[in-house]
Amino acid sequence: xxxxxxxxxxxxxxKRSVNKADxxxxxxxxxxxxxxxxxxxxxxxxxEELYLIALAINVQPNELLxxxxxxFKLPENSGS
Numbered sequence: 001x002x003x004x005x006x007x008x009x010x011x012x013x014x015k016r017s018v019n020k021a022d023x024x025x026x027x028x029x030x031x032x033x034x035x036x037x038x039x040x041x042x043x044x045x046x047x048e049e050l051y052l053i054a055l056a057i058n059v060q061p062n063e064l065l066x067x068x069x070x071x072f073k074l075p076e077n078s079g080s
Contacts, residue, residue: 050064
């Protein structure tokens with residue numbers, strides 16, 4: 001059986017002990033969608049979803065965005 005790894009969003013929500021059912025109720029997202037965003041790295045988080053999740057858990061959207069995107073880097077030869 002393959003062990004599930006949390007996505008950065010999943011890690012953030014787990015670190016804050018967020019109740020996904022509560023977030024789903026507040027945002028209108030399904031609990032299934034929140035679970036997929038938390039465990040499936042191929043599930044693409046939409047900006048609208050990130051914004052609604054941030055509002056639902058009372059954090060600044062930029063804080064959540066920075067955590068979720070912390071592994072993204074510009075390519076070495078980005079022309080700067």
